Amino acid sequence: MNPIQLFDTESSTFTYILAAPGEKEAVIIDPVERHWERDLQHLQRLGLKLRYVLETHAHADHVTSAGRLCELTGAVAAVPSGCGIAPAQKQLNDGELISFGTGEEIRVLHTPGHTAGSMSYVWRGNVFTGDTLLIDGCGRTDFQSGSADALFDSVNDKLFTLPDDTLMWPGHDYKGQAVSTIGWEKRHNTRLANRSRADFVQIMGELNLPKPKLIDVAVPANQNLGLPHGG
């Protein structure tokens, strides 16, 4: 059962709608502020009631629509407990299960590294990796308590221990790619396959990426679920 994958061309962010066949409840992962109407339209067209809005982390490159979607639909915002997203109704911890529909379950994996609080989500043979693991790449580890060491462990000890045929759906892609598998990434991911910790930490330390343009706006906004700050 694949998710419905939606894309934001400005930030190259993927949003996912999860719903099992015949079910009437859905979960959305990492919705983007400017697409809140598009995403509600998808739910309406598919006849789905939104139960949870999940965030993989407090994003630095775009603003979430989580708060607005929850206000408009009655859904619950469920977020990683370590991301400082205080107004969310549900703070998630490693190993927790999120239930929706008739017996659907999402398993929460704490996968720090891109940010200290980052989570991945496992559902029906799929894993949603946020910016921890990307297709043939990984998220940067140089801000928001990021850590190359932690990312190395998250990928090797958690994500790469999922079954090889697990479909891996990333938080971003910049090359028109949509989906991979854990098995392929284990064998071929340029940054992480068959690499020592020392090698990986060195690669990540030498990336010298520019500061994300929106980080000073986006992170505080996302820690408020994308809602205007009161007062």
Next chain:
Amino acid sequence: MNPIQLFDTESSTFTYILAAPGEKEAVIIDPVERHWERDLQHLQRLGLKLRYVLETHAHADHVTSAGRLCELTGAVAAVPSGCGIAPAQKQLNDGELISFGTGEEIRVLHTPGHTAGSMSYVWRGNVFTGDTLLIDGCGRTDFQSGSADALFDSVNDKLFTLPDDTLMWPGHDYKGQAVSTIGWEKRHNTRLANRSRADFVQIMGELNLPKPKLIDVAVPANQNLGLPHGG
């Protein structure tokens, strides 16, 4: 079981990869020339062998990679019999079944209107409608033996008789939308829901759309599966 949906930003074309869980064979619908490597990489990452390349029609706005994918993978090009795509190994007719994997079946629906030969494909509760039916819209009917009358019949007599919860995956979208349902389109499609034939034919006759920029190149190229014409 949803397909994997891929997008071409230049022509806003969707390409679909169909594979059932645990299966090793896949079908691709409407692949785009410039993305042949991306699409092969998807198949490789997912561990899938390509069995068929399906075209919904001879496209006027982009060139297909069908010929190249078939040459590189040994897949069979299966195309609507009325589209003049002579080199394809399999010419499809209305009602035909395409089998792949272990018991997977795609049902062929002849849905003329956008072009005289256009086909839609039904698989596991999904319908791939090409340019016959779009999300809250439909394909134009003013070239390639298009016919508003024929499109009206194709939609009302064939597509709208599928179960309401059938997921409808279009050939294009220009608004960031990805998927709809037959039920929603029957009730809400601006051009087609609850409209008389006369109304619809009048709307389509008054669109006055510009000629597609690539039509004189793309249609002959697509009728040769996107392969160079022999001297």
